[in-house]
Amino acid sequence: MSELTGNRIRTTAAKLGLPHLAETINEFTRRADEAKMGYLNFLDLVLSEELAIRDDRRFRTGLRISRLPHHKTLDEYDFSFQPELDPRKVKDLATLSFVEAKSNAALLGPPGVGKTHIAVALAVAACRAGYSIYFTSLDDMVRNLKAAEAAGRLTNKLGSYLRPSVLVVDEVGYQPLERAEANLVFQVISKRYEKGSIILTSNKTFSEWGQVFGDEVLATAILDRLLHHCEMISINGPSYRLKNRLKAIERDTNVA
Numbered sequence: 544m545s546e547l548t549g550n551r552i553r554t555t556a557a558k559l560g561l562p563h564l565a566e567t568i569n570e571f572t573r574r575a576d577e578a579k580m581g582y583l584n585f586l587d588l589v590l591s592e593e594l595a596i597r598d599d600r601r602f603r604t605g606l607r608i609s610r611l612p613h614h615k616t617l618d619e620y621d622f623s624f625q626p627e628l629d630p631r632k633v634k635d636l637a638t639l640s641f642v643e644a645k646s647n648a649a650l651l652g653p654p655g656v657g658k659t660h661i662a663v664a665l666a667v668a669a670c671r672a673g674y675s676i677y678f679t680s681l682d683d684m685v686r687n688l689k690a691a692e693a694a695g696r697l698t699n700k701l702g703s704y705l706r707p708s709v710l711v712v713d714e715v716g717y718q719p720l721e722r723a724e725a726n727l728v729f730q731v732i733s734k735r736y737e738k739g740s741i742i743l744t745s746n747k748t749f750s751e752w753g754q755v756f757g758d759e760v761l762a763t764a765i766l767d768r769l770l771h772h773c774e775m776i777s778i779n780g781p782s783y784r785l786k787n788r789l790k791a792i793e794r795d796t797n798v799a
């Protein structure tokens with residue numbers, strides 16, 4: 544390949560937004576020579592590598608702006624620790640058909656059973672599949688919306704919770720809300736209804752949501768929209784956080 548052609552390809556690739564090709568044209572042609580690649584295979588290689596690199600960059604940027612607290616996956620979740628949880632239910636969710644359908648997923652159960660872990664794992668999978676993600680605790684969301692409302696910027700702030708394809712709302716029910724706060728939550732839920740998925744975690748059963756939202760009517764209105772299209776997973780089992788502590792206690796009692 545002449546230097547002139549090489550330079551022209553570099554410039555054109557950069558203009559077309561193909562940075563990988565622009566950077567590695569010599570490497571590509573060397574590989575093509577070595578493998579005695581046909582034209583179609585060569586084109587296929589160049590395009591698929593460019594796409595893979597673009598996808599990977601988008602995935603990493605997506606993760607960065609998602610505010611996920613960590614990036615744990617389902618492979619890191621030990622299903623044998625929660626025998627009452629059917630792994631198939633979780634793995635079905637991981638196919639992300641609920642995200643495609645713009646429906647919701649709720650993970651319910653006591654502390655430490657891995658609700659946030661699974662919610663994050665689903666969000667990471669959705670991010671890899673190209674969906675935009677935003678993670679918040681319910682309390683942070685309410686606090687931010689209240690502050691924005693006081694500053695006359697509610698519509699703008701609501702956008703942060705409405706734009707992402709998947710909104711993860713963690714820890715619903717840890718703190719009871721006042722009516723005005725519950726009303727802000729209602730705005731998010733009702734505006735996302737059938738437009739974008741919500742993955743939520745809660746330590747409360749839905750029947751206890753009336754107390755959380757301080758108003759049965761509002762709680763019912765929120766639940767109505769949330770549950771119309773919602774996959775539900777209840778995890779009733781021991782806390783993983785206490786796992787090692789319990790083992791230690793068991794060991795000590797056996798010795799004694």
Ligand code: ADP
Pocket residue numbers: 615619620621622624625652653654655656657658659660661744783784
């Ligand atoms: P929850 O949100 O239900 O309170 P978390 O998802 O925060 O619980 O889990 C607490 C910790 O235990 C996290 O570090 C999580 O990764 C881990 N964990 C929980 N359940 C499991 C499990 N079955 N296998 C592996 N790690 C787990």
Ligand code: MG
Pocket residue numbers: 658659660713714744
């Ligand atoms: Mg949690």
